[in-house]
Amino acid sequence: MYIGIMSGTSLDGIDMVAASFSDQSVTLHHQAEYPFPETLKEKLIALSQGAPVTLEEFGTIDHFLGKTYAETVNRFLAENDLKAHDITAIGCHGQTVFHKPTGPMPFTMQLGDANIIAALTGITTVADFRRKDMALGGQGAPLVPAFHQFLFGTDASTKVVLNIGGIANISVLTPNQSIVGYDTGPGNMLMDSWISEHKGKPYDKDGAWASIGTVNQALLNQMLSDGYFAQPAPKSTGRELFHRGWLEAQLNVFNKPVNPEDVQATLLAFTVQSIANDVLRFGQGELLVCGGGARNQALMAALKTALPNWQVMATDEKGVNGDSLEALAFAWLAHQALEGKPGNLPDVTGASRSCRLGAIYYPD
Numbered sequence: 001m002y003i004g005i006m007s008g009t010s011l012d013g014i015d016m017v018a019a020s021f022s023d024q025s026v027t028l029h030h031q032a033e034y035p036f037p038e039t040l041k042e043k044l045i046a047l048s049q050g051a052p053v054t055l056e057e058f059g060t061i062d063h064f065l066g067k068t069y070a071e072t073v074n075r076f077l078a079e080n081d082l083k084a085h086d087i088t089a090i091g092c093h094g095q096t097v098f099h100k101p102t103g104p105m106p107f108t109m110q111l112g113d114a115n116i117i118a119a120l121t122g123i124t125t126v127a128d129f130r131r132k133d134m135a136l137g138g139q140g141a142p143l144v145p146a147f148h149q150f151l152f153g154t155d156a157s158t159k160v161v162l163n164i165g166g167i168a169n170i171s172v173l174t175p176n177q178s179i180v181g182y183d184t185g186p187g188n189m190l191m192d193s194w195i196s197e198h199k200g201k202p203y204d205k206d207g208a209w210a211s212i213g214t215v216n217q218a219l220l221n222q223m224l225s226d227g228y229f230a231q232p233a234p235k236s237t238g239r240e241l242f243h244r245g246w247l248e249a250q251l252n253v254f255n256k257p258v259n260p261e262d263v264q265a266t267l268l269a270f271t272v273q274s275i276a277n278d279v280l281r282f283g284q285g286e287l288l289v290c291g292g293g294a295r296n297q298a299l300m301a302a303l304k305t306a307l308p309n310w311q312v313m314a315t316d317e318k319g320v321n322g323d324s325l326e327a328l329a330f331a332w333l334a335h336q337a338l339e340g341k342p343g344n345l346p347d348v349t350g351a352s353r354s355c356r357l358g359a360i361y362y363p364d
């Protein structure tokens with residue numbers, strides 16, 4: 001069995017799974033979600049918002065995260081009556097705190113010291129999955145398309161797997177064609193940020209607040225003209241672009257009053273339309289949605305309206321829990337690493353070749 005740990009760009013906490021793999025199939029044994037300790041969450045939010053940080057504070061967060069992942073694994077093992085020796089390895093994504101895939105010195109940074117995870121759990125740990133791909137000229141993201149392909153394969157029809165986390169990304173699985181995958185742009189991140197500022201809530205449950213607002217079409221068109229959307233793949237993005245300051249700049253340029261609930265409705269439409277514009281390029285087929293956004297009923301309804309020729313459904317309808325899919329992917333990537341198999345798809349990330357991903361940390 002492998003453990004997969006994902007804490008994503010929404011900063012909503014830690015998703016954990018225990019799963020086993022064969023060449024053709026995956027078996028999910030256990031899954032759980034755990035919140036971050038409040039002090040850690042505050043530090044991560046400050047860091048993600050570009051707050052100045054000293055090297056000492058930075059090292060402290062790396063340690064705090066590593067310790068938190070380790071303690072969470074030990075709790076997960078106890079809750080599921082598992083022992084360390086039941087687990088071959090842990091695949092830990094870590095917490096992305098910066099992602100800059102282009103320019104002369106590209107880098108991506110995931111924190112959470114995996115030495116601490118290996119030492120405190122007694123389990124071999126694989127981490128730092130993205131930087132080898134980037135060293136080979138790739139974006140280092142998205143990495144999950146290879147796992148989407150493994151899970152949903154290709155049959156006679158086109159399937160697009162859509163993750164709506166903080167950022168949204170798609171994997172396009174078309175029969176007899178190489179897989180296409182990239183980040184489409186914002187997922188829940190801007191909606192979360194706006195409702196948190198105006199209502200003090202971490203997210204807009206079921207899109208209820210957005211639903212009482214009206215989409216401002218002119219503001220929506222302005223947002224959709226951001227240069228990211230016209231860029232060809234390979235491409236990936238993050239908080240570095242679609243953050244609160246980006247929204248502030250958009251509202252300043254727009255320079256007309258918009259009610260807060262109308263901004264929320266426009267942000268929901270922005271996420272939906274930016275995704276739909278990309279999905280529409282691939283004709284018709286099934287759109288399988290995972291990530292927290294799949295739980296937002298208003299967002300799912302708007303996606304269905306924007307994509308009338310697509311069968312839009314949550315991955316759960318295909319038997320795969322959409323809340324734990326990314327954690328499952330990192331358990332699979334750890335399995336790939338230990339089996340000495342490649343993890344990246346050069347067609348997706350733009351790396352010069354496929355390669356083994358991740359650094360292995362031993363407990364002894």
Ligand SMILES: Nc1ncnc2c1ncn2[C@@H]1O[C@H](COP(=O)(O)OP(=O)(O)OP(=O)(O)O)[C@@H](O)[C@H]1O
Binds near residue numbers: 205
């Ligand atoms: N019932 C719901 N209604 C509306 N939004 C929801 C609901 N449940 C979850 N969400 C949204 O999903 C988000 C969490 O999604 P998820 O855990 O997939 O993100 P992540 O893994 O952190 O991000 P990423 O995939 O970009 O790394 C929450 O922040 C919230 O915006």
Ligand SMILES: CC(=O)N[C@H]1[C@@H]2OC[C@@H](O2)[C@@H](O)[C@@H]1O[C@H](C)C(=O)O
Binds near residue numbers: 141143167
């Ligand atoms: C740098 C980084 O952490 N990117 C995440 C983020 O969250 C969604 C999207 O942006 C995707 O590119 C990626 O995560 C998933 C797990 C991936 O690599 O496929």
